Amino acid sequence: MTGYAIVLASGKFERLQAVSNIAAIAAASEIPVDVFATMDGLEAFDRDVVAGMDFEMSAVGRAMLEAEHMDMSLFSENLARAKELGPIHVYACELSMDALGKDLEAYEDVFDDVLGVSGFLTHAADKQVMFV
């Protein structure tokens, strides 16, 4: 096993934050990480969604955002910063984008490329796969 391949299919805020935290620390620790954002997990990176904080969210997420003593970085910020520190690549799902008629310009600036499932599986071949 030479790192983690994370399939991020959920658009739920808490899951997005958890994935970005784990991926960021792993990458900063020189553990290779590939993140494949697909379905609702990709749509969470839409610039309008992020700007409006329009995420599915439960009590934990709301508490973290509202806590005055917590200065929390958003999942997209965590991933962008991780890319400055270690071996992490973030990919957008081509199928999801095609379905909505979008291109990468619609999303936050964290993506390295657009991939289909086969492409991602090639990247994931030597990694432990995590599905979120």
Add this chain to the structure above:
Amino acid sequence: MSTEIHPDVTIDARGATCPGPLMDLIGEIRHADVGTVFELKTSDSSSSHDVPEWVETAGHELLGVEEHDDYWSVFVETTK
């Protein structure tokens, strides 16, 4: 609380939540010479436990963790 440890670099990450403080530390350690002593200030309880875990895993030396009224100081010396 006073300390005998005299850091070369102090990183004030108070207010930031996980993984911010650790990312701050890793970012600085990358560019540090061996033997550099860091003080990481964090008000994030989880980071006060998680940063020492990372230090051990990464092979640096944890010099100590001091608890203050509203934050922790994590002291780390780079070994590589």
